Amino acid sequence: MNFGNITMEALWDRLGSMGTQNAEHHSMVSNKLDNIQKNFDSVTGVLNDHSNQLGSLDYDKRRKNVVIFGVSEDQNDLENVVLSLFCTHMKINGFSLMELDFCRRLGKHPNHVKPRPILVGLTTQRRKIEILKNSTTLKGTPIFVKQDLSIGARETHKKLREERNNLRSQGKNAVIRNGQVICNENYAPRHGFAHTTTTVSSRNASKRALSQSPSDILETQKSAVKKTNQNISEGSDLLNTTMIELEENQHQDNRDIFSDTSSDFATPAQSPRPSITSPRNLLQPSIVPYLNTQQGPSEKNE
Structure with a gap:
């Protein structure tokens, strides 16, 4: 078959070459996508590691801090205010300014009456835990102490x-x-x-x-x-007694079953079994006279 100057065989050859090219192109694209996926997974792992490290750094930065709420803004000397709060109101024994790392207000100066919280940095985590435990002494007052959390x-x-x-x-x-x-x-x-x-x-x-x-x-x-x-x-004695009764009942049941089975196989009364001591009784009646006639002369000769 001829389509102008192109034969059917040439068309089939071109289609085959196009299919091969498409398969190669598909394989190349698939390999590129696999490489992109691998790179994406590695970048995701690195980001997760960095996020965990940042979280650890943030926790390490906050683990010795407490936040005090409710202290009025007219207090300028924050260190002495915090020292008085810890020693006088919260009964923290032996607390001194040397155990304060820093004290500062959080946020911009407000235009309303609500005071800004105070972020307090301590030198040891032991003092922070003690302060949080003694914060229950501030119940009934507008002041309360919380952890510094993200x-x-x-x-x-x-x-x-x-x-x-x-x-x-x-x-x-x-x-x-x-x-x-x-x-x-x-x-x-x-x-x-x-x-x-x-x-x-x-x-x-x-x-x-x-x-x-x-x-x-x-x-x-x-x-x-x-x-x-x-x-x-x-309970053990009762169990033993019960087991003995069960065994006796089982033996009695076995005896009853055996007696019932024997009665089923017994010979009826109207047809008694022949005596096994007399062999003639086991023979047919027609053969018995013949045996008597054959044995008669021998007995007489004796």
């Missing part, structure tokens, strides 16, 4: 506090420990939460009463062990 950590803690308050409103003992809410249902809520009557927790129930001495507790435990052993012995 924006992401503040959002996480906000959600954890909402979950904790929700559980406490249901009468459960919920606290925040190591970034998670730990709940104990045996809890009587305080400070604004609905009160519910709860049972004594298992930890308090296991405590020894003051009226009991260790010797009394030991005697009680010994008597309990003795009673338990007695119950075990009685």
Whole structure:
């Protein structure tokens, strides 16, 4: 077949070469995409490592800091204000200015009445923990002390506090420990939460009463062990008796089954079995006379 100056064979050759070129082009593009994906994965890994390092640096920078809220703006000497707050109001023993790394207000000077928080840097993390523990002494005042947290950590803690308050409103003992809410249902809520009557927790129930001495507790435990052993012995005797009764019942059932089986295979009364002591009884009746006639002369000759 001829299409002008182009034959069918030439068209098939061109189509084959175009298919080969397309396959090569597809393979080349696929290899480039694989390389791009590998580079993207490596860049993502590097970014994750850098993010983790920045998070560690940010935590290390904030781990000795506390933030004080509610101190009025008319206080200019922040170091002495913070020192007076820690020593006088929060009862931090032996605290001195040498343990303050820095003190400064956060944010721009406000135009409204609400004061800016104070960021306080301490020289040791031990003092920071002590200050946070003693911050409960400021209850009932407009001043409170919090940890210095990043924006992401503040959002996480906000959600954890909402979950904790929700559980406490249901009468459960919920606290925040190591970034998670730990709940104990045996809890009587305080400070604004609905009160519910709860049972004594298992930890308090296991405590020894003051009226009991260790010797009394030991005697009680010994008597309990003795009673338990007695119950075990009685249960063992009862089990043995039950097993004996079961075995006797099984033997009786076997005997009954055997007797029933024997009666099924017994010969009927109207057709008694022939005696095995007489061989003639085992022969057919037509053969017996023949045997008698054959044996007669021999017996006479004898």
